[in-house]
Structure formats: C-alpha cells, structure tokens
Amino acid sequence: MTLLRSFVSSANNAETDFPLNNLPYGVFSTDGGPARCGTAIGDQILDLTACEAAGLIAYGGTLQTGDWCAFMALGRDAWAELRSWLQTNLAEGGNTALAAHLVPQSGAALHMPFRVSEFTDFYASRHHATNVGTMFRGAENALPPNWLHIPIGYNGRASSVVVSGTQITRPHGQLKGPNDDAPRFGPSQRFDIELELGAIVGQPSNRPISVAEADANIFGYVLLNDWSARDIQAWEYQPLGPFQAKATATTISPWIVTSAALQPFRTSTPDREVPLLEYLLEPGPMLYDIALSVGLTPSGGSEHIIARTNYSEMYYSSAQQLAHHTTSGCPMRVGDLLGSGTISGPERHNRGALLELSWGGKEPLTLPDGATRSFIEDGDTLTLYGHAQAEDHRIGFGSCAGQVLPART
Amino acid sequence: MTLLRSFVSSANNAETDFPLNNLPYGVFSTDGGPARCGTAIGDQILDLTACEAAGLIAYGGTLQTGDWCAFMALGRDAWAELRSWLQTNLAEGGNTALAAHLVPQSGAALHMPFRVSEFTDFYASRHHATNVGTMFRGAENALPPNWLHIPIGYNGRASSVVVSGTQITRPHGQLKGPNDDAPRFGPSQRFDIELELGAIVGQPSNRPISVAEADANIFGYVLLNDWSARDIQAWEYQPLGPFQAKATATTISPWIVTSAALQPFRTSTPDREVPLLEYLLEPGPMLYDIALSVGLTPSGGSEHIIARTNYSEMYYSSAQQLAHHTTSGCPMRVGDLLGSGTISGPERHNRGALLELSWGGKEPLTLPDGATRSFIEDGDTLTLYGHAQAEDHRIGFGSCAGQVLPART
Numbered sequence: 182m183t184l185l186r187s188f189v190s191s192a193n194n195a196e197t198d199f200p201l202n203n204l205p206y207g208v209f210s211t212d213g214g215p216a217r218c219g220t221a222i223g224d225q226i227l228d229l230t231a232c233e234a235a236g237l238i239a240y241g242g243t244l245q246t247g248d249w250c251a252f253m254a255l256g257r258d259a260w261a262e263l264r265s266w267l268q269t270n271l272a273e274g275g276n277t278a279l280a281a282h283l284v285p286q287s288g289a290a291l292h293m294p295f296r297v298s299e300f301t302d303f304y305a306s307r308h309h310a311t312n313v314g315t316m317f318r319g320a321e322n323a324l325p326p327n328w329l330h331i332p333i334g335y336n337g338r339a340s341s342v343v344v345s346g347t348q349i350t351r352p353h354g355q356l357k358g359p360n361d362d363a364p365r366f367g368p369s370q371r372f373d374i375e376l377e378l379g380a381i382v383g384q385p386s387n388r389p390i391s392v393a394e395a396d397a398n399i400f401g402y403v404l405l406n407d408w409s410a411r412d413i414q415a416w417e418y419q420p421l422g423p424f425q426a427k428a429t430a431t432t433i434s435p436w437i438v439t440s441a442a443l444q445p446f447r448t449s450t451p452d453r454e455v456p457l458l459e460y461l462l463e464p465g466p467m468l469y470d471i472a473l474s475v476g477l478t479p480s481g482g483s484e485h486i487i488a489r490t491n492y493s494e495m496y497y498s499s500a501q502q503l504a505h506h507t508t509s510g511c512p513m514r515v516g517d518l519l520g521s522g523t524i525s526g527p528e529r530h531n532r533g534a535l536l537e538l539s540w541g542g543k544e545p546l547t548l549p550d551g552a553t554r555s556f557i558e559d560g561d562t563l564t565l566y567g568h569a570q571a572e573d574h575r576i577g578f579g580s581c582a583g584q585v586l587p588a589r590t
Numbered sequence: 591m592t593l594l595r596s597f598v599s600s601a602n603n604a605e606t607d608f609p610l611n612n613l614p615y616g617v618f619s620t621d622g623g624p625a626r627c628g629t630a631i632g633d634q635i636l637d638l639t640a641c642e643a644a645g646l647i648a649y650g651g652t653l654q655t656g657d658w659c660a661f662m663a664l665g666r667d668a669w670a671e672l673r674s675w676l677q678t679n680l681a682e683g684g685n686t687a688l689a690a691h692l693v694p695q696s697g698a699a700l701h702m703p704f705r706v707s708e709f710t711d712f713y714a715s716r717h718h719a720t721n722v723g724t725m726f727r728g729a730e731n732a733l734p735p736n737w738l739h740i741p742i743g744y745n746g747r748a749s750s751v752v753v754s755g756t757q758i759t760r761p762h763g764q765l766k767g768p769n770d771d772a773p774r775f776g777p778s779q780r781f782d783i784e785l786e787l788g789a790i791v792g793q794p795s796n797r798p799i800s801v802a803e804a805d806a807n808i809f810g811y812v813l814l815n816d817w818s819a820r821d822i823q824a825w826e827y828q829p830l831g832p833f834q835a836k837a838t839a840t841t842i843s844p845w846i847v848t849s850a851a852l853q854p855f856r857t858s859t860p861d862r863e864v865p866l867l868e869y870l871l872e873p874g875p876m877l878y879d880i881a882l883s884v885g886l887t888p889s890g891g892s893e894h895i896i897a898r899t900n901y902s903e904m905y906y907s908s909a910q911q912l913a914h915h916t917t918s919g920c921p922m923r924v925g926d927l928l929g930s931g932t933i934s935g936p937e938r939h940n941r942g943a944l945l946e947l948s949w950g951g952k953e954p955l956t957l958p959d960g961a962t963r964s965f966i967e968d969g970d971t972l973t974l975y976g977h978a979q980a981e982d983h984r985i986g987f988g989s990c991a992g993q994v995l996p997a998r999t
Contacts, residue, residue: 299708299748304830318829325828330773331764335830336745339708340921352918353798355740355867364739366867366917388998389762410918419734420727421713421744422831428920458764458775508775509761509819511837512749589797589919 182445184574186273189283191223193273198568198577199223204267205436205578206249206401209289216247216292221436221579222271225283232282238266249295249437250516253383253400260383260400264441291435293344294403295381298516300337300431301506302377302407304328305497307451309525312537317415329455332497332505334519335422337407342431342518345404345581351559351588352429354413368588369410371542371556374563375523376475376533378492379405379433380499382517389507393464396500398513402443404434404473404565404581405520411536411556431520434565434581442576446470446569448493450501460504467498471578473524473567475533477548480560480584485548487538490524490531492567559587591854593983595682598692600632602682607977607986608632613676614845614987615658615810618698625656625701630845630988631680634692641691647675658704658846659925662792662809669792669809673850700844702753703812704790707925709746709840710915711786711816713737714906716860718934721946726824738864741906741914743928744831746816751840751927754813754990760968760997761838763822777997778819780951780965783972784932785884785942787901788814788842789908791926798916802873805909807922811852813843813882813974813990814929820945820965840929843974843990851985855879855978857902859910869913876907880987882933882976884942886957889969889993894957896947899933899940901976968996 185201186193192200199205199221208216209226217230233244240259243251252259270276304310307324310333314323327333343349351372357364383400390398407427414426447466471492478484497505502519523533532538535556539545542555557563562584568577594610595602601609608614608630617625618635626639642653649668652660661668679685713719716733719742723732736742752758760781766773792809799807816836823835856875880901887893906914911928932942941947944965948954951964966972971993977986 314829327764327766327773327825327828330766331826333826333830334833336747336833338745338920340923340926341919350919354917355736357736357739363864364736364867366869413918416736417740417742418829418831419736420723420827420831421742422827422829424743424745425914425918425920428915428918430919455772458773460775505834506837508763509822509834509837510750510759510839511747511834514749517749 182571185268187222187271188273188275188277189223189225189271191225195573197223198575198579200574201268201271202574203438203442203576204264205438205442207294207436208247208292210292211284211289218244218247218249220267221286224286226286226289227271227279228282228284238263254515256384257397260441264439291344294435294437295516297339297342297518298514300339300342300518300520301334302337302427302520303332303334303497303502303522305332305495305502305522306524307496308494308527308531309523309533309537312525312532316536316541330458332502334502334506337431337520338428341428342433345432345434347432347583348586349408349430349583350586352410352413353588354410354425355416356412357416364416369412371411372585373409373411373535373556374475375407375409376473376488376490376565377405377407377523378471378521379403380503380519381437382503382513382519383515385514386507387512388510390504392461392467392500392504395503396467398503399440399499401437401439403437404567404578406432406563406565406581406583407520408432432581432583434578436579438576438578443469443569445571446576450498451496460508461501463498463501467500468493468495469569471567471569473565476564476566477554478562478564479548479552482550484564487546488530488532490526490533492524494524494526495521557585559585561585591980594677596631596680597682597684597686598632598634598680600634604982606632607984607988609983610677610680611983612847612851612985613673614847614851616703616845617656617701619701620693620698627653627656627658629676630695633695635695635698636680636688637691637693647672663924665793666806669850673848700753703844703846704925706748706751706927707923709748709751709927709929710743711746711836711929712741712743712906712911712931714741714904714911714931715933716905717903717936717940718932718942718946721934721941725945725950739867741911743911743915746840746929747837750837751842754841754843754992756839756841756992757995758817758839758992759995761819761822762997763819763834764825765821766825773825778821780820781994782818782820782944782965783884784816784818785882785897785899785974786814786816786932787880787930788812789912789928790846791912791922791928792924794923795916796921797919799913801870801876801909801913804912805876807912808849808908810846810848812846813976813987815841815972815974815990815992816929817841841990841992843987845988847985847987852878852978854980855985859907860905869917870910872907872910876909877902877904878978880976880978882974885973885975886963887971887973888957888961891959893973896955897939897941899935899942901933903933903935904930966994968994970994
C-alpha cells in the first residue's frame, strides 16, 4: 500500500499520523462550542457533523450526536461507505468544496470519541504476564496454569475512561507493605502506567461469536493507558482481582483508528506452546504491526522515551479476546472497550509498565537529567504513541497523554 | 411503624409485599404497549407515567422515560416529595381519583426498572467467604488476609443484568477438572445461584465520599441473583478474578424498594474482629433486617425452599461498599448497581448458594420428591424472596425468578 494523496497538502508527507490512508474518527469542538464528529486529515479535521448537516453525506443524523456510537451502530456497510466517500472526496483532484469544512487541529479541543458502554481489560502479553507474575508470585508461579489456554481478562470501570489530556489525580487507597501489621489509608506510592491498545466494539452480539465474527465487529482501535496503583493492587487483588487499583482513570487517545485503515498491517499471533481450544483458533492474522512507545516528561522538563514495543508482541488478539468474552453468552454492546493488556516485549526497554521497567522499584530508570524513576512522580506527564509504518506513510494514532497531579489533601 | 392504610384495599393486609408503607418503583407495560413508570400498591400498580401526563405530578418528564434513572438523577428532594405525595394521595380518604390510573399487577408485564450503568459485585458475607474460601483454597486459607479490612469487590457486567422472569441459557465455557490434563469447552456442569441484595446508586459522585454520603446516595434496593458457573470460575479466576463465570446473567427483582421505605428496619453490622480504617466507619446502623429465602422449582414440579437467611448477616453494608468504591476517585453514576455479595448465615440452611448448600457437590440437597441437587439442572426455576417484617405489615421485594434452559447446541 502506498500513500494516497489528498488535496489537503499536510496529509501528503511521510511524517504525518493522518494521511488519506488513515482517516481516524474523533470528536472535537472549537471555541467552547458543541462537540462535533470529525476525521483527521494531515493537520486538519474534516467536520463531518457539518458535512452531514450540509447534505453532503447522510447517516440518519448519527453524526450530529457528538459521539461515534450511533454511527457505529449503523453497521459495516455504513463504515465502508463513509470511508470510501472520504477517500474519494478528500483525494487530490477530489471535492475541494470540502475545504470549507476543514478545521485546523491546532485550534480544536478533542473529546471522548465515543461513550464507553463497558470496559474490559486483558492480560495477554506473555512477557508482561511473566514479568508481573514473577514479581507478585515468584518465578515458579509467574504464568498461571490457565494463561496459555484463556485470554485472561477482568471487567474494568467504564466511568473512569477519559480522553488524552485529562489530568489524573494520584489516588488514595488501602496500602499494606509485606512487613506492616495492618493496612493504612493514604496516597498510592507506586502509581504506574500500562501501555495498551484498546479495541472498540462497533456491533452488538448476544450469543457466543467466532473469532472471525469478533474481528468483523471491531470498529477500530485507540491507544490506552490503564493507570494502575501497584501498592493498592498488591493488597486488594486476591481473590477477586484488581478493583480500586485500576479505577482512578484509564486514558484513551482521541482518534479511533479504524480496522479498515489497519488492514495492510495484519500480522499473526505467535506460535502456540500448547494448542488452543477450537473456539479460539484464528482464521487468519489477527494482530497488527503497530510500533508503540512511552514518553515521560517531568514537570518543567523535557520528554524522554522510556519504552518501545509493538502490538505484535501479544499472545492473544483483540478478536480472540472478544470471542472469549462472549462464550458465556455475555451480551456485547456498541461502545464496549477492550484493553489488550499491557504490551511488553522481550528486552528491558520493551516493557510497557514502570513496574516492569524498574523491576518493582529495584532497578530505577535514570532520566537524561540524572533524576530517577521507579514509579510516577507528581507532575510527570506520561504519553503513549503508536503508528503502523508503511514504506512512504504511516497510520498514526496521535498521542495519549496524562499529567499526574498530587493526591487530594 | 404501623401499617399505613390505603384506599386500595388489597394494600391493607398483613401479607401483601406492597402496603402504603412500601411504594416500590418499577417499570411495566400492558398489552404490549410502551414501558411506563409505576409504583406497586397492594395488587395494583399506580401508573406514574399517566399521573405525570395528567398533570397530577411534575418531574420534568422523567416519568415518561420508561426508566427510573432520570427521576433518580433529580435528587433526594424529588425522591422525598414523590414518596410524600403518594403516601398522602393513596391513603385511606386520599385522592380516590387516582383509581383511574391503577392497573392490576396480574395484567402487567414487568421490565428492567432502570438502565444499569455499571455493575459491581462484592464478597462481603463472612460465612459465604469462609465457606467458599475453604472449598477453593482450603480451610487454612479460607479468609484472605485483606478480607477483614476491605469490602472485597470486583466489576461485573452490566449488559448481562436482566429482570426477573427472563429465562437463562446454561453457559458454555472452558472447563478443567483438577485431574484433567487440559481444559475442554462445554456446557457448565456446576451452574449456581448467588442470593444477594442489589443497591442502586441514585446520585453521582466523582471524588471519594464518606459512608454517610454513600448511604444517602443509595436510592433503593432489589433482590439480585448473580448466576455463577462454578466450574468455569474455578479454572479462570486466578489471578484477575471471575470473568465469564459471572457474565451469563444477573437477575434482579422488578421493584426498587426505596431506602426511605426500609428506614424502620435499620440494623448494625456485626462487631469487628479487627478495627476498620476510619474511612469505613459507619455513623449509624447501615444494614437492614431483611428476611431472604430461595425456592427451587424443578420443571413440572413444586417449589421447595432450599435456603433462608437475612441481609443483616453482612459484614459490610452497601454504604461501606460504595464509600470504598470511590476511594480511588472512581466516578459513580446514577444507575450503578452494587451487589452485596452472597448472603449466607451460620447454619447450613442459611447458605445463599448451591455451592455452599451442597458443599461443592459432596452433600447434595434432597428435594421433597426424593430428587437431589448439587447444582442447577436444566428446567429448574430458582426464585429469591425478601421482605422486612413489621408487626402488622411487611415491606416486600416481590420475587426474583429465572428458569435455566439447556445449553445451546
């Protein structure tokens, strides 16, 4: 696949996250006005709410809602049709009248692109599960016996999902060190990130579905940072899993990169150590080659990239996770968000959480200015980046950032 | 508190679940018509959608939505005002013109009384936690070290919450016995109930709140059966908690019994074995004396009560659970549903799950017709009942029933 050229000139360079090949969907506003649906093209946003209001496209008013759920609910034919219309009309020599509906990204505020119905988080990178398991339960119990058979997941908290740029207040919680007699209540001292990709369910189901059906039901993907209080987690998570440790916030990037845009970058899950049950078998490559990185910016300082990894490190794809999610008959709804789980690779610098990067605080990271980090400090901004790289262009996700504020007093 | 007499004569006997003292809120329809908001009074429903449409009451159209969330969002003054208006106007000698808006319960279909925002389930009955812990982890590890300090909870699946009367299809899932080499995929053989009370959040919060604030934010309660596939649970739940084992369905009773109606029945949580942290201390009695029971009706057979217990057996109240839920800053929304956790008492017949009643299948129950049950069999109907008993009346919850159908083929 080569670069598709647009009459929006900023979309035609190899560095932009948003060439005509991408066309991610988001929600934006200008000057405090109402939330509008749009697609990113180069350094511009095409205002699709305005395009629908002007009669250029017609999707039953779904683009007037300031939320992509209603459009997603229209189904795959509508998804394909809008993408095709955009690629035709925004092309070089296309419909330059659309320029009237372009808004510079620099002047727009970005909002949650969709209302999250429910949020499920998985634990599906083998390197991450092995690293965390080793720290929480010892090397001999690192990978639970079910891990090679089940895409392990748990339900998270949809109300806590926020868009990139939202400041995050350091949480309080019950804390108990291994040598403490009793727990105390206070601010988390081990507040962390989790570098993930989030898959967005765009079609409902109310019965068990196959991996192929699940793949077809995924509308697109966002970067996802599942903020995690490791000290709260360590004390609370047995026997029913993480709860308040994961409920402060989960940040997503504002642009939904569609499954359609990612098709050229499909890649396979790794070879299986033990065979999967039939319901989890993949009919084709279900991962994507997406380069991911994490930047840490101390308050007043400059950004340092602390991790680089790739979505292709996952042991289970989002399609497998979604299929597993439906095995019990669990109804899935438009707007359900599935976190891939932290994505770590084999090397130290491939780890997607500070817990792993600093090995539980035993091996702090050193920043360029000489400061060290085991976990997040107040004022730090953590930013995720991601893109799929083609020869002459990239399909970018933009960024997914959050600054951590001091705990409430 | 004595019986408040109503001009609806069926509301004036000691056996009805719905005297004028109760006034629970639900959603109903007749003859396949639209869903309407109503309150149960004796064997009738007062159609509050019609009352608002007729100008008898005015709540900004919230009672036209076929869902109690919009009314709940109006806040506590509105809650108190509507209850007061109903108790005045439905009283003996009250406004008998309301009779025009009474609908017999026998001719009405009952629907979900509110849209569940998110569903959280707790694990907060000491007898239940001890029994299950003994079976899953051995007597010496029965109660996890955090249990006496934290109202242990996990996020469930809101999309799977259904109203009483909905049939439940036995789920499939990954199953692996302790002596099996590998898991297999098949219908759950250990499908179970959990007898719980569900608390409904009627006011939002976006910061940590106190137990007193939490108590004030709870609009009311329903009976709740958290259907659980014990064999799926045993294999999947480590390390991140129950997932598909709990995602088939959770059934709630159709009438929201308000906190206001339950005030005369407040009772205290038990003495603490270890002191709680300050944020969990209760400013007064936060449990309620609510008698609960479970009936099992085999297909074509008659009902047998298999368990009797009381909500006052809880170690943590819903107010404590909700306060804990907010410690991390987790935003709570109108329509959030908090399951109390299975409610078991000290004796065998007080246990709120078949897992405990049959001790993991080792001590099957014998039904009056000689049949035995370790877990639910296809065609069985399981029904929860609950009421708070005053001297001359009761505040009843109605029933919470579901029949289990065979697994999909």
